Every structure is written in structure tokens, then in C-alpha cells.
Amino acid sequence: MVYRDEKLSEEKVFKDPVHRYVHVRDRVIWDLIGTAEFQRLRRIKQLGTSYLTFHGAEHSRFNHSLGVYEIVRRIIENFKDRDNWDHEERLLCLCAALLHDLGHGPFSHSFEKVFKLDHEDFTQQILLGDTEVNAILKKVAPDFAKDVADVINKTYENKLVVSLISSQIDADRMDYLQRDAYFTGVSYGHFDMERILRVMRPMEDQVVVKESGMHAVEDYIMSRYQMYWQVYFHPVTRSAEVILSKILHRAKVLYEEGYTFKLKPIHFLSFFAGQPTLKEYLALDEAVTLYYFQMWMQEEDPILSDLCDRFVNRRLFKYIEFNPNSQMNEWMELYKLFSKAGLDPDYYLVVDSSSDLPYDFYRPGEEGERLPIHLLQPSQELKELSRLSEIVESISGKKRTDHKLYIPLDRLEEMSQRSKTKKRIMEILYG
Numbered sequence: 001m002v003y004r005d006e007k008l009s010e011e012k013v014f015k016d017p018v019h020r021y022v023h024v025r026d027r028v029i030w031d032l033i034g035t036a037e038f039q040r041l042r043r044i045k046q047l048g049t050s051y052l053t054f055h056g057a058e059h060s061r062f063n064h065s066l067g068v069y070e071i072v073r074r075i076i077e078n079f080k081d082r083d084n085w086d087h088e089e090r091l092l093c094l095c096a097a098l099l100h101d102l103g104h105g106p107f108s109h110s111f112e113k114v115f116k117l118d119h120e121d122f123t124q125q126i127l128l129g130d131t132e133v134n135a136i137l138k139k140v141a142p143d144f145a146k147d148v149a150d151v152i153n154k155t156y157e158n159k160l161v162v163s164l165i166s167s168q169i170d171a172d173r174m175d176y177l178q179r180d181a182y183f184t185g186v187s188y189g190h191f192d193m194e195r196i197l198r199v200m201r202p203m204e205d206q207v208v209v210k211e212s213g214m215h216a217v218e219d220y221i222m223s224r225y226q227m228y229w230q231v232y233f234h235p236v237t238r239s240a241e242v243i244l245s246k247i248l249h250r251a252k253v254l255y256e257e258g259y260t261f262k263l264k265p266i267h268f269l270s271f272f273a274g275q276p277t278l279k280e281y282l283a284l285d286e287a288v289t290l291y292y293f294q295m296w297m298q299e300e301d302p303i304l305s306d307l308c309d310r311f312v313n314r315r316l317f318k319y320i321e322f323n324p325n326s327q328m329n330e331w332m333e334l335y336k337l338f339s340k341a342g343l344d345p346d347y348y349l350v351v352d353s354s355s356d357l358p359y360d361f362y363r364p365g366e367e368g369e370r371l372p373i374h375l376l377q378p379s380q381e382l383k384e385l386s387r388l389s390e391i392v393e394s395i396s397g398k399k400r401t402d403h404k405l406y407i408p409l410d411r412l413e414e415m416s417q418r419s420k421t422k423k424r425i426m427e428i429l430y431g
């Protein structure tokens with residue numbers, strides 16, 4: 001039997017708290033799970049710094065990737081006997097689902113921002129470069145690795161396949177919403193996925209949902225909306241992220257200034273230079289990163305050691321509402337006052353803004369050009385979701401932004417009560 005069609009003699013199952021079981025029968029999938037690059041995802045948390053806010057949120061990208069695979073497996077199972085569905089694409093869909101987040105690095109968000117990296121870029125490199133994953137994909141067919149890379153990159157010609165992995169109602173989102181809700185313990189994020197899977201239908205170039213499933217889809221959209229504001233953009237999580245970014249920034253500056261580290265940042269050097277090779281990128285996971293942070297608590301540099309201590313021991317920055325666009329004068333005054341108080345404002349006075357677009361209908365030519373969710377009416381006509389659902393209509397296309405100012409309030413409080421600088425800072429911050 002050719003490798004592509006090989007089945008395991010017995011089905012393997014992974015216990016999963018969200019989907020109960022993840023089923024694997026294909027030899028290719030089993031082999032991919034066993035690669036070093038896929039196993040590495042165990043050492044990258046799905047939600048970055050969120051565990052400092054929600055202590056349960058320690059789940060990894062490994063968990064999530066298996067979950068996305070399982071959802072796609074079930075969707076395809078339902079598609080089996082339908083016209084419009086090319087069963088030849090099955091293995092491709094499963095591989096793309098399993099491998100879609102392969103390039104995520106430690107604390108992706110902050111790392112990407114500070115070092116100007118792109119995890120999607122690394123996903124492509126892992127799929128196409130000299131890796132264990134690539135060796136397995138090549139065994140399926142010479143072009144297979146490229147096809148998987150194209151599906152994940154959304155450039156694959158069969159858009160129906162692409163929409164299973166990335167669209168506004170795809171397996172990726174359906175998994176992370178439920179998984180993140182489960183592990184954070186919040187009561188948002190739940191929706192009836194079984195129902196949605198039952199009413200999904202393959203159309204020429206997209207997955208659509210039967211109109212009778214509209215309320216389940218509404219629930220899914222609202223749960224996404226709530227998860228963003230209650231979990232993903234939680235201000236405490238962002239505080240930890242701010243500190244993390246500043247640690248990376250400080251280490252880079254010190255290195256460039258020729259500072260002598262007690263623990264030299266060997267694993268970070270290529271990141272500081274902005275060009276890590278694939279091997280260097282894969283070598284830096286969260287365990288390694290946290291090891292450095294813990295060691296750097298002993299560094300002579302007071303900023304680096306303080307920031308690392310804050311991260312490791314969870315002494316986070318406090319936050320207040322602050323809009324940098326309308327409060328420019330306050331910002332400039334605070335900047336000067338912080339310098340005067342001996343708190344380097346580049347590290348201790350930080351504005352963070354988060355924004356989300358909960359659901360968007362198609363507006364050609366606009367940023368992102370998100371594909372809309374289409375409902376299939378009994379007449380076989382397609383209608384865009386927000387035209388049928390008032391609930392979705394009320395939040396669609398509406399971008400909401402939240403600005404916060406982060407500061408080490410403990411350090412300000414330590415200052416003498418008689419300090420005029422302190423008095424003025426407190427006045428601006430708290431009125």
C-alpha cells in the first residue's frame with residue numbers, strides 16, 4: 001500500500017478534555033505527530049502570558065493543534081457522501097489542520113513585535129525546509145509539502161479546502177474558543193459545535209451553513225466577541241506581555257551596548273540581529289526563555305533584573321485607562337516626570353492598545369478582505385449572515401479599541417510623600 005493510504009493496524013486515540021477523543025487512523029498523521037517540530041509545540045503555551053491572569057491557562061499549542069485536526073476530521077467525515085466534495089483532498093486537509101500553527105514561537109505575540117518576526121513565515125519554513133515534518137510530507141508525494149504550505153498560506157487553488165482551516169467560521173477558531181474557555185475556566189466561549197458541524201455544507205469554493213443552524217452560528221460569533229474582551233485582551237495579561245516585551249528589548253539594548261551579562265544571551269543573539277535561522281528559531285522555546293528570565297534576575301543592570309523579577313514573581317504593572325491620541329500633553333508631562341523620578345519611561349511608562357473586529361462582511365478592496373459566513377437557504381440561495389441575523393448585524397464591522405497605560409505603581413508608592421514629582425504624577429494618573 002502506498003504511504004499516503006497507509007492505515008495504522010489499530011486506531012490511536014488521544015484523550016482530550018474538549019473533544020473527549022482525538023482519533024488517528026492515518027499513518028501519515030501519526031508520523032507527523034511524532035516529529036521533533038510537532039512535539040516542540042508542547043513547550044509553547046497556547047495563550048502566552050494569560051496563565052498569569054487565569055491560572056488554568058497552561059495548555060499548549062500541541063493540544064490546540066490536535067483539536068483543530070479532530071474538528072476537520074469530523075467535518076470531512078460528514079462531507080464524505082456529498083457532491084462538491086473531493087475526497088482526494090482529505091489527507092491534505094488533515095495535515096494542514098494539524099500543522100497550521102507549527103511556526104509559533106515562545107510567547108509569540110511579544111517576540112514577533114520586538115524582533116519583527118512572523119510565525120507564519122516560520123510555519124512555511126518548517127513545512128518546506130530541512131525538517132522531520134518535510135521528510136514525511138515528501139514521502140506522501142513530491143509536491144505534497146508545498147500543497148500543505150499553500151493551504152495554510154491561503155493560496156491553495158481549492159478555496160473550499162482553505163476555508164476549512166481559515167475563514168470566519170473555521171476549525172481553528174472553533175477549537176481555540178472552546179479550548180481557551182475550558183482552560184481559563186470562564187463561562188464564555190461555549191457554543192453548540194456539534195450542531196454547527198451537522199449543518200455545514202461544502203459549496204464550490206467555501207463552506208456554508210444551513211439556515212437552520214443560524215442560532216448556533218450566532219452563539220459562536222458572540223462567544224468569540226466575549227472571549228476577546230474577557231480573556232484575550234484582559235488588561236492583566238497585557239501587563240505581563242508589556243513586561244515581557246520590555247525584558248526582550250532591554251536585553252537587546254544591553255547586548256548592543258556591550259554590557260557583560262552574567263548569563264550571556266546565547267540563544268537570543270540571532271534574534272537580536274533580526275535573522276534567526278530555522279534551527280536557532282526552533283531551539284528557543286518557552287522553557288529556555290523562562291530559564292534566562294530567572295537567571296537574569298541576578299544581573300547587575302537594575303532594569304533587566306527588576307523586569308525579570310516582575311515577570312517571574314508576577315509583580316505586574318498596574319494600569320489605568322489612557323488614550324494616547326487625546327492625552328498627548330499628559331503623556332509628555334508624565335514622560336518627563338518619570339525620568340525625574342528615576343524610572344526610565346521607555347521601560348516603565350507604557351501604552352498598550354488592543355482592538356478587535358468581531359465579525360466582518362465582505363468589503364472588496366478593504367484590509368484583510370475577510371470572507372463572510374454564508375447561510376444556505378431552503379431555496380438553495382446563499383445569504384450573508386449579518387443580513388439574516390440582527391444579533392450579528394449589531395456587532396459586525398465594528399472595530400473596538402481599548403487603550404491602557406501601564407506603570408509600576410509599587411515604585412511610585414515607595415517614593416517619599418514629600419516628593420513633588422510623585423505628587424504631580426499621582427495627580428495626572430488618578431486625578
Ligand code: NI
Nearest residue numbers: 064100101172
Ligand atoms: Ni490555531
